[in-house]
Amino acid sequence: MELGLVGLGKMGGNMRERIRRAGHTVVGYDRNPDLADVHSLEELVGKLSGPRVVWVMVPAGAATQSTIDELAELLQPGDVVVDGGNSRWTDDEKHAEELAAKGIGFVDCGVSGGVWGLENGYALMYGGDAENVAKVQPVFDALKPEGSFGAVHAGKVGAGHFAKMVHNGIEYAMMQAYAEGWELLEKVDSVTDVREVFRSWQEGTVIRSWLLDLAVNALDEDEHLDRLKGFAQDSGEGRWTVEAAIDNAVPLPAITASLFARFASRQEDSPQMKMVAALRNQFGGHAVETK
Numbered sequence: 001m002e003l004g005l006v007g008l009g010k011m012g013g014n015m016r017e018r019i020r021r022a023g024h025t026v027v028g029y030d031r032n033p034d035l036a037d038v039h040s041l042e043e044l045v046g047k048l049s050g051p052r053v054v055w056v057m058v059p060a061g062a063a064t065q066s067t068i069d070e071l072a073e074l075l076q077p078g079d080v081v082v083d084g085g086n087s088r089w090t091d092d093e094k095h096a097e098e099l100a101a102k103g104i105g106f107v108d109c110g111v112s113g114g115v116w117g118l119e120n121g122y123a124l125m126y127g128g129d130a131e132n133v134a135k136v137q138p139v140f141d142a143l144k145p146e147g148s149f150g151a152v153h154a155g156k157v158g159a160g161h162f163a164k165m166v167h168n169g170i171e172y173a174m175m176q177a178y179a180e181g182w183e184l185l186e187k188v189d190s191v192t193d194v195r196e197v198f199r200s201w202q203e204g205t206v207i208r209s210w211l212l213d214l215a216v217n218a219l220d221e222d223e224h225l226d227r228l229k230g231f232a233q234d235s236g237e238g239r240w241t242v243e244a245a246i247d248n249a250v251p252l253p254a255i256t257a258s259l260f261a262r263f264a265s266r267q268e269d270s271p272q273m274k275m276v277a278a279l280r281n282q283f284g285g286h287a288v289e290t291k
Helices: 010-021 041-046 062-074 089-100 114-120 130-143 159-187 194-200 210-221 237-247 253-265 271-284
Strands: 002-006 025-029 053-056 080-083 105-112 123-127 151-155
Touching (some): 010 025, 010 130, 025 041, 041 062, 053 130, 062 089, 080 089, 080 130, 089 105, 089 159, 105 159, 114 271, 123 130, 151 159, 159 271, 194 210, 237 253
Parallel strands (some): 002 025, 002 053, 053 080, 080 105, 123 151
16 A cells, blocks of 8 residues: 655654565655755645645654644545544644544554664554554554464543553553662662663563563663763653643652653652663664763
């Protein structure tokens, strides 16, 4: 099938390549002309045959809104827009309503996989009407990991981004747990090789995971994380998860504490946040602050 892809950064560029490897045609647009296949959204839409599918991979908020506003004027009834960025789920209904007024479908899709997704595949959580999802399904199949798992039609519009938000909240808590354990191991005199302790956990333990593998990668690159500052940003989705928990009276003590720990990292050089920063860099290519 044909796909228009808007936003060719660290995620979008690799997604374009993975979709092309699956045999589909991708027309990509980015504000950086060195990355783009076309020079405007209008040119992108003009190169696609109807019914068109245009996937948006730009920063959440104003950038996504302006892109969808422009596409609403360029696309035709029966076309579909997919928001694959980290948009807040509350924006999805607004976008769906705006596009539906012009007969254009909307699907929201949470995407996980970071810089490793090109080779490993991307975990996909999408929401929207079955008719619109079906038009995008070949792309979902191209992006997902091999096998039976890794993609889900989570529900109606907004469900995909809500599921991805909760996924990221869980990710916060898991990273915090590894970081706290790492700092404690580093602190005591009796443990003389913390990196190898972490490596030993990669097989046969109940806490083995891809995040643990990435922690070992980070320690192989910088055994005591001496080159990093104990400062970790938050993407916003941890905050949204906690806010949703408050709205629904659901207790999230571990996720909330992990979010607050990141806030604390901006007030001091936290050893734990060195590990959190290292993990964010490993899986997503997020920037770190060095000493």
